[in-house]
Amino acid sequence: MSQLLAEDPHPQRPQQKYASLYSDLLHTVRDLGLLRRRYTYYWTRIGLVLAALGGVITGFILLGDSWFQLLMAGALALILVQVAFLSHDSAHRQIFDSAAWNDWTARLLAGGLAGMSITWWKNKHSKHHNAPNQLGKDPDIAIGVVAFTPDHAAQRKRGFMKWYQDRQGWLFFPLLTLEGLSLHVSSLQHLFRRGATKVERIEAAVVVSRLGLYVTALYVLLPIGKASAFLGLQLAVFGVCLGGSFAPNHKGMPLVPATMKIDFLRRQVLMSRNIRGGVLTDFAMGGLNYQIEHHLFPSMPRPTLRRVQPIVREYCELHGVKYTEVAFLESYKIVVDYLNNVGIRARDPFQCPLVSQYRK
Template identity: 45%
Template sequence: MLEKRRANRGTEKQEFTSDFSALMAQVKEAGLLARRPGWNTLRFVLLGISYVVAFAMLFLIGESWWQMATAVVFGILFTQTAYVAHDAAHRQIFTNGKVGEWVSTIIGNLFIGLSFGWWLKKHNALHHANPNKAGVDGDIAPGALIFDPADAQGLTGLRKWLAAHQGWFFFPLLTLAGVQLHVNSVKAILVGQSSIKRRWIEGIFIGIRIIGFPLIAIWAAGPVIGIVFTIVQVMVFGVHMGGSFAPNHKGQPIVPKDVKIDFLRRQTLMSRNISGGRPMGFLMGGLNYQIEHHLFPSMPSVNLHKVQPMVREYCAQKDIKYTETTLFESFGIIVRYLNRAGLGQADPFDCPVTAQFRSR
């Protein structure tokens, strides 16, 4: 009986592996993994022009509260720049890995104030390899918010009340997401995280960005307006970044640490797409096609909308749930899920798929 069960598991593993291999073969044949140098050149040119315009606004408007509009522009611009760094880190832009690392290091640290080395381990090595897996994916580690209901057990007093209502704090907390990214990046560099290869370079770049940009704002708009400008810019950046990343996985099943799932289902079942087509793709940097991005992280983001019909059809053939909602529906799902998780009521991965994978 035991030998038969092991044989069945081996057969299932081979079938699941071949499932993704067959999909990958279709995608390669369609040429969708090929890099898009023309598109990426256009992105860099448009970003460069946008920075010239934004800094011109900053210095021409001067000491005026109209600078808050400029702060919003910079908040959006830094987020769009982060999307480029994200794509470069996934080797979507350059065939040479070292060139991609250097570009990501410069963009991430000097323009955004985000440590590339810290992000690479957190995002690529941990999150992409095991999305929504308890104890592995740092994006669902307990902090200001609790994503795994198991982490809500044993809470008392004010902390228990806050956790039970944490869904309603989600949007206000997004305004602090930018600050959190800056702080975590600086901590990783100072504490000495081993994954950061170019620690001194990253430290210098991130120091120039975090200290230098507010000083430029103060120089251009005066101390009071300059400080408020910086606060608004960081808040807009946090809302835009957090509002682009959170809808993709938050509220999707959380995988217990002891459950193993094949690559195709692991990336698909734990991810959520956001409808809205190309306009939403611009707003979210292509992250609205999250399922496709997780299946093919090195695929240029501009190609993700092309591969979506193939992936959706393939998932239907294999009876794999493919989740897609509107942006506002995803926010509602997140708020409801967070409140349930804060109460410790939702069983992680509480769906028919659990039994299916636990039984193997």
């Protein structure tokens, strides 16, 4: 493997060298067949998710008026998280060779089963992939309830917002209980905006139908108290599990100034963090624990990410690119610490490792 990753014996100028780093790695990965589709894996996974969803619906009907329905609510939330992961994979064109098949599969999974707009999410997520942790470009660090950058933190100087700012790391995960509701609201706002496309209007009908039927079924089949508890628990568990799978991947990693240019390999590797773990971690995080590999090869099927990781790590070590991987619990500790101290710990701008070499 080391021979495949060996440096070019012909020296290049720094600009040429760094521009070709990713293309060399990509050629190696492609030659090893690691970008091939994994149809058996995905069809099996989709089938299991649909079977599990059918089991929860059956259990819901059989239980009737019972507080044990809250178990069904939790199970439904966990299944919908897996649906969201599959929709994510399809939106990245990991499942099929056909772009149309990927797009419509993502749309049906997200809209028809999870009740979210894949169009809204894909637009937002593509911007994140293009410029992870870059100020003014990555929507995942845009100003909101949580301040992710020193500039945002500096706007909260006194009163409740200052108190909240100093504790937002601890409050971040409780706030994720509202993430499920937020995803539905953002989806509807996007789909019903002025100027929506024909495809988005179709998607809007699917999302509204899914949400309407779901809420109606709950309040028709259960008393109002149990129905509300079911809905609240399902949204809370869904938000925590889904948001918790994305949170540790970039938070606390270097921030990139808005005007800085950096080559593709470093842009994706230096601002991403992998989460160490086994099969359970892979399942719980939907493969997003291999965040570095996912950012380098967004269309790579999820089960292949584990196989390509040693190649990427060795390649980064060979070329002096810092590769970050931490344990599961440690990653959340880093996130909490960073958010509690965002105005202090992240005050210095990201120092590009290419600047000194380019100047030479």
